[in-house]
Amino acid sequence: MARYQAGLRTEARIIEATRALLGEIGLEGTTLKAICERARVRAGSFYNLFDSKEEVVLKVVREAITAVDPDPAGETDTLEELVGAYVAFVTGQTHLARIYLQIAVAGALSHDSVGRRVLRGHEARVARFRTAMLREQTELGHDEATRRTEVLLAMLNGLAFRWTLEPDFAFAEHARLALEESLFG
Amino acid sequence: MARYQAGLRTEARIIEATRALLGEIGLEGTTLKAICERARVRAGSFYNLFDSKEEVVLKVVREAITAVDPDPAGETDTLEELVGAYVAFVTGQTHLARIYLQIAVAGALSHDSVGRRVLRGHEARVARFRTAMLREQTELGHDEATRRTEVLLAMLNGLAFRWTLEPDFAFAEHARLALEESLFG
DNA sequence: TCATATTTTGAGCATACACTCTAATTTGAG
């Protein structure tokens, strides 16, 4: 399995091309031909490195699902920091954010394992946000905190969704202000 | 253009089949073959009634986009009624709700006119929710009401999105309770 | 430099797709 440098570089180019296509054009437009053209590679080279188109796509999709939860090791986050991290991800990693939203809605229907993965990621996020919320509002019960966390995350996802429709939408501002004044603070 | 009954029934079957497939399997799985099988029709019959597959799909998609804003004539709605209508749509018209979310995220990227249509629908909804909000909280300025409306709608879309991942999710309850306690009341 | 492993090529394959065409059947108004 020892590999040459050329192969590793090609693999990286293919992954990058797939990520860009998924984010810019979507699942439908991410064909093998498109990936190969963007990565400047012939089909044969592609299949020397990957078993199938699905393999790269899923690799990138998993990357996107994971990336929605940045710094998963962090234990001392405040709610504000967590929201800030989410905003930073969406506005920074545009491609991955778009892929995440697409997959979560469309991919969940078709590919079952992807749907489960998205759900697991969401549940982990709920747990992390809830911990932060309970630290700041100790009077809340576990269930009540869960409920509010779900609503907060729904709001963030909804704002990301809104920003997908119109890139000029002031995503960060809406998220920040809504957090400040609402029931979540 | 006078039509026979048989043709009208077939057309309805095709539309219904397309709607079901889009809602259950998604855009990717909604092939001509699948539509024809579900509608019990051969390809020839399909093309006797529609110019292209895209025509039916767009017809159903437009239907979904419009349906997200039920009772658009209503003038005396309260915020609570508007939220209730949204919840009723999502939980009642499952197929259309799923299609709407899919299209808004994925379709908006590919088919530009669809993206614009979704955005227009959203803006109309913002206007209607804002009117209701201003009626109940007269101290709010126009901009502040717009901002809060965007957040409220983002929350509703996000909860719908969440419910897409897990049909057992208590969508209606979360929406109702969040409205009651939050900054929107 | 040589030998071997890896990578690249590009023509080509099978399949699934959206769509067409003509002949046959069914409909419904007169």
Next chain:
DNA sequence: CTCAAATTAGAGTGTATGCTCAAAATATGA
């Protein structure tokens, strides 16, 4: 009942897709 119009069937077309394969080109360690 008649007959033109509407509908249907289903084999068939062209194209795009994901993918294969054998041979050529290139990289790496000794």
